[in-house]
Amino acid sequence: MSVPNSLDELIAALRCLPGVGPKSAQRMAYHLLQHERDGAQRLSRALLAALQNLRHCTRCNAFAESEICARCAAPRRDASLLCVVETPADLNMMEQSQLYNGLYYCLMGRIEPLGGVGPRELQIERLIVRASGGEVQEVILATNFTNEGEATAHYLAEVLRARGLKVSRIARGLPVGAELEYTDAGTIGQALVERRPL
């Protein structure tokens, strides 16, 4: 049985989504064409519009519709604080805490020594330029507490400190409301290693 060309192309295109193999791609394609033609129209328009309109905010590097995103342009935010996160999803979590009123810089990735992603690939130079504009007093490193996040934080701390900036790292330890009895030993061990004087 030969599959029509356009259908074939659609199935192949859907496979670029994470976690979508040939079977899922075929299922999605048939679903869109048979039962969800309006949805398919909307999807194609939204995808095209996003590709055309979205770019990286020149201040925070996250996705924005304009040169500077609304968050970076907001006058009430404290421009002396710059929080560095790995992804836009991390940025959203920081915002949800409602305890931070500074600005952000989104790396759109992390240093991956085995994956071949280094300072150059991450365009760390852009962050350095952003942070050394004179406005920023403190850079808060909020990369993940994975080995790659730690390697990224280590590198950023070195280069930013060398430029006279105050650098801090978000704290690591037990989750809020946690009881020792029900916490994993790895977290407790690291919390002990990094204990702080009172």
Added chain:
Amino acid sequence: MTQKQRVANAAAYVLHALPYRETSLIVELFTRSHGRIGAVAKGAKRPRSALRGVLMEFQPLAASWSGGGELKTLTHAEWKGGQPMLAGRALLLGYYLNELLLNLLPREDAHVELFDAYARSIAELGAGGAAAPGLRRFERILLAELGYLPLLTETAEGGVALDPAGEYVFVPDRGALPAAGQSAHLVRYRGAVLNAIAADDYSDPAVLQQGRQLMRTLIDQVLDGRMLNSRRIFFEMQEP
């Protein structure tokens, strides 16, 4: 051919983990009993997975898996404790060790001595202090275990014990030869330095410096043109 295995609580380290499907990981483990193995950790990225946060590089684990193919199924992994997370420079050096093993160690080939050397190096990196002697020792044991280490205490041809005051060069695929008459491009090593490298005795800074040079040359030969990402990024990160 790999036989169907069911292994419980093997001493192991994660060398590398890659995302697989929506919520799983493919992990490369270095185990004491079975060498390097690849395994799928199903659901390891789910928020409530028991494996979440456990499958970290540079941490001693007790790993259980089953399966007979190239990729096993990780059934359980537990943190064994006693090892702080690597930080700063030590973390980058840890990645170098992992990449060496990923590149040079074939799967399912047990090397107990190499595993113990790795565990010792990771513990030393975690404890801080001078890293270089430990790295050179690890490199020497890695090359020796995989059969790539030339004799460091006698000449390649004739098997004559090295003269501590004599000068030697390493000719690729042959080994240590008296320096007289050899190409001027080859690095000269004193016999005493080579004896010290063979004994992992790096108390003399000159031995450390030449040991680094020798191991680098030998490892590059084995890598046969393959580049180490961790090495490139390590040097990129040293030049702020």
